[in-house]
Amino acid sequence: MNEERVGWARRIAAAEPGKVLPRRWAHSRGVADRAAEIGLILGKDADLLISAALLHDxxxxxxxxxxxxxxxxGARFLRDAHGAGERLTRLVPNHSFALLEAEERGLREELAREFPLLDDPLLVDALVYCDMTTTPDGGRTMARERVAEIVGRYGADSVVGRFIRRAAPEIFSSIERIEAAVAAQPRWGYVPAR
Known part of the structure; x- marks a missing residue:
């Protein structure tokens, strides 16, 4: 794993939302914890997932x-102020089906043009999993509870409420794919008999 990239991401996240939005920073640290837990399924991209988890908000x-x-x-800041790599700057702005929220906000074309969705479904699903199984305070939760919490916090008729309800089926599908990928990984060197 590229510890340097993860350290860089942690410093940026701690300096930006970390200093002024402690709850958002707690959430991002929790998302990064989930990323570290499932990193095995991504191999060499584990550090990219952890970095995106730290920086997604x-x-x-x-x-x-x-x-x-x-x-x-966030993606513009990472690209313009920090020269972040293309894969990171395409993963961060597309976390948790943000393209659907961009559509609600009239920003879909802008987001898709500047930061097209990364063509790596496992990595995209992994960030959805990490974000949608982490509470606003950084704790663990189930995706259905997380979606309900978001709707409750923002209101069903808000931009975020409408977006998250539209995205929910895709979110749940991503969660299922990642859970299946994690379950298929041998742990601690143990390879199940076939």
Missing amino acids: VGYAPRLATTGFHPLD
Whole structure:
């Protein structure tokens, strides 16, 4: 694993939302913890997942919020201020089916043009899994409870409420695929008999 990339991501996330949005920072650290737990299924991309987990909500930092759409604001910041790599800057703004929220906000074309969805379904699903199984405070939760919490927090008729309800079937499918991939991995050197 590339510890340098993960350390870089941790420093940026701690300096941006970490200083002014402690609850958001707690969530991001929890998402990164989930990423570290499932990293085995990604092999050499485990550090990319952990870095994206740490940075997925960086765009909530007030000084970065230019459009008010955190995935786009965060990706632009990572690209423009830090020269972050293309895979990271395409993964972060597309976390948890953000393209659907971008559509609700009239930003779909802009997001898709600047940061097209990464063509790596396992990596995309893994970030959805990590985000949608982590509470706002960084604890563990089930995806259905997380979706319900988001709807409750923002309201069913809000932009976020509408988006998350539309995205829910895709979120649940991503969770199932990652759970199956994790279950298929041998642990601690144990290979089940066939």
